[in-house]
Amino acid sequence: TTVPDSNPQSVIIMSRNEHEHEQEERNPTTRLRNPTTIYKTGVTNIMKPFGVALISHDENAKCYNQLFTSINALAVQEFNQPCLINHVMADGALGITSSQQTVFPHSRRMMCWFHMIQKCRLHRNLVTKEQWVSIDADIHAVQLSFSDDVFNRGIDLLIQKWSATPATKKFSDYFVDQWITKLPYWYEGAAFGKPSTNNGCESMNAIIKQKYTLRNKLHLSAFLPKMEQMLTDWSEASISSPFATATSISPDMELHAYKWSVSINRSDILHWFNTFYVVPSSTTTITPSVWLDLYRSGQWASFDDFVAWQTSCWLVSPLTSCTCPIGLKQYTCKHSVGLGIVFNLYQVTDKTRCEPLGKRKGKGRPKKVRTALLL
Ligand SMILES: [Zn+2]
Structure with missing residues (x-):
């Protein structure tokens, strides 16, 4: 079952290690009544962020087995189906790797x-x-x-x-x-299109330590109410600043994209298939069609040739993705937005349009020199 957007519900399960001795303290499973954090991103794409805290004193495989099994149990309980985990992202802890192989054998074990x-x-x-x-x-x-x-x-x-x-x-x-x-x-x-580090998770951990546990090791009886307070705070905050389901395009990015869109030579944009296009980078020495031939054949003579190829052209889907470093790391870049502008899929604001094209506003890097000749 899915929960309608108008009546979202937050489910936060806190599990604890069976070696803990505070059996009488409190039911380790805590459910917050409201508000909730379930978000719909589309008819077929339903995203339901939730947190599971595992209270444990070590980081062995058994502990992670319990964590992953809890995630599955939670999904069955709340959504009537086991969760399909595609990626498990973490640092190199061996316990995580072996638990992932046991509980989520079909997922990819990402390394931060x-x-x-x-x-x-x-x-x-x-x-x-x-x-x-x-x-x-x-x-x-x-x-x-x-x-x-x-x-x-x-x-x-x-x-x-x-x-x-x-x-x-x-x-x-x-x-x-x-x-x-x-x-x-x-x-x-x-x-592709997903985070390549667990920095987001780690910074959340830092916030927990700074604002809630104050870097103290708390007794379970003090820890659980703290966590309940924290989760209530976060749930309430999520109403005023909802979970982002799309990457936003900043005015600065829009301006870069607009400048790129008016400077790109349209004959240099190569349509590959569906919504995928190949565009030259500002330092390219090869044409998009040569780039594509090399991509298809994989015939790079050396690693340095490979790197030169990799930085020559970008594979872009307008407003969706780009293989340039910014596109890969930040999910939006001047190429993907710029192609959106070129194909009239994206309307720039009047403010951006009025920006003098030759001059750069404020400080910043000097404009890169564009290779004039495309071989
Ligand atoms: Zn790009």
């Missing part, structure tokens, strides 16, 4: 990109300073792979590149074991 690069940096002493600068840039470049195919080809070329130098072999071996064999899903295309 922020934690991943942090771990890599801890191994920088396996190479020289100069080598690390280049390796760090390589990892950042391949992280922007927008699909599994692109990543798989890119990572093969990257390992080839690193293996060619004996001095980087140690780091390369570590990298292959940790970030290709064990936890390979840290690139953008591993879950």
